[in-house]
Amino acid sequence: MARGHQKIQSQQKNAKKQADLKKAKGHDQKTAAKAALVFSCYVCKSQMPDPKTFKQHFESKHPKSALPPELEGVEA
Numbered sequence: 001m002a003r004g005h006q007k008i009q010s011q012q013k014n015a016k017k018q019a020d021l022k023k024a025k026g027h028d029q030k031t032a033a034k035a036a037l038v039f040s041c042y043v044c045k046s047q048m049p050d051p052k053t054f055k056q057h058f059e060s061k062h063p064k065s066a067l068p069p070e071l072e073g074v075e076a
Helices: 004-025 029-036 051-061
Strands: none
Touching: none
8 A cells, every 4th residue: 555645635635626616616507597586476386587577477377366566567
């Protein structure tokens, strides 16, 4: 085992390098997309990114339900 210590050092160096690469990569697209969905339909629990899309969804999918107060002034 002449390379025992050198092998351990190499493994530690590689682990640090892999951790730095993972950190530099940042966040993934799935997390960013999920964060962008801020409006949630109280009838079907669907999520929408903006109020215009939310109002279009609500008018087409739930025409008999009352419009939520946050969509009153929104132009579709």
